[in-house]
Amino acid sequence: SAVISQKPSRDICQRGTSLTIQCQVDSQVTMMFWYRQQPGQSLTLIATANQGSEATYESGFVIDKFPISRPNLTFSTLTVSNMSPEDSSIYLCSAGGGHSSSGANVLTFGAGSRLTVL
Amino acid sequence: GQNIDQPTEMTATEGAIVQINCTYQTSGFNGLFWYQQHAGEAPTFLSYNVLDGLEEKGRFSSFLSRSKGYSYLLLKELQMKDSASYLCAVKDSNYQLIWGAGTKLIIKP
Numbered sequence: 574s575a576v577i578s579q580k581p582s583r584d585i586c587q588r589g590t591s592l593t594i595q596c597q598v599d600s601q602v603t604m605m606f607w608y609r610q611q612p613g614q615s616l617t618l619i620a621t622a623n624q625g626s627e628a629t630y631e632s633g634f635v636i637d638k639f640p641i642s643r644p645n646l647t648f649s650t651l652t653v654s655n656m657s658p659e660d661s662s663i664y665l666c667s668a669g670g671g672h673s674s675s676g677a678n679v680l681t682f683g684a685g686s687r688l689t690v691l
Numbered sequence: 692g693q694n695i696d697q698p699t700e701m702t703a704t705e706g707a708i709v710q711i712n713c714t715y716q717t718s719g720f721n722g723l724f725w726y727q728q729h730a731g732e733a734p735t736f737l738s739y740n741v742l743d744g745l746e747e748k749g750r751f752s753s754f755l756s757r758s759k760g761y762s763y764l765l766l767k768e769l770q771m772k773d774s775a776s777y778l779c780a781v782k783d784s785n786y787q788l789i790w791g792a793g794t795k796l797i798i799k800p
Contacts, residue, residue: 574736577733613699613792613793614792615695615790615791615792615793616734616778616780616790617790618787618788665733665734677722677724677739677741679724679736679739680734680736680788681733681736682733682734682735683733684731684732684733685731685732685733687731
């Protein structure tokens, strides 16, 4: 399965600033996704990063707040814009296309970026 | 709405067996996944069930009953390294993954 490198692993940010998280996959993948994970809560899908076109955002997430780039099949970025303390969370990059022995489409995740907004 | 329920936290003893339950209500069903996530690390794939029954993979097994909207992950011969969160996720009729909040498993010597 693919190996995903994600950076930064953690950061402390000031209110009103923006931070870009990078996600690098070691092989070409069709599907890349960005998730948010708050302590004790589910993984929440922010958007699907589409290569060569605009990302597809889930309900409650908008491009102005979370702009995403996907310039090729191995790389994507997520920017958290105009941050507030409510944006403090772990942000996870994932890639689809791997398959289990039973043929299931399996997601591979990056280690996550833990953001704290003061 | 769509919902995945699993216990928040469980404690078990090294060498013992533990069963982590997951119940779901989703619009359609196209498979159920279990992922393991150690603190500060990426979730990693453990198992997949799409048909009723038990799937065994070494010390870990996963069971599914679609009629009951129920799954469990069974961990045998527990080791300290099994201390982690275990995430249940269901793929709905639109092939969207719906995630549970995860069960934190604490293993005691």
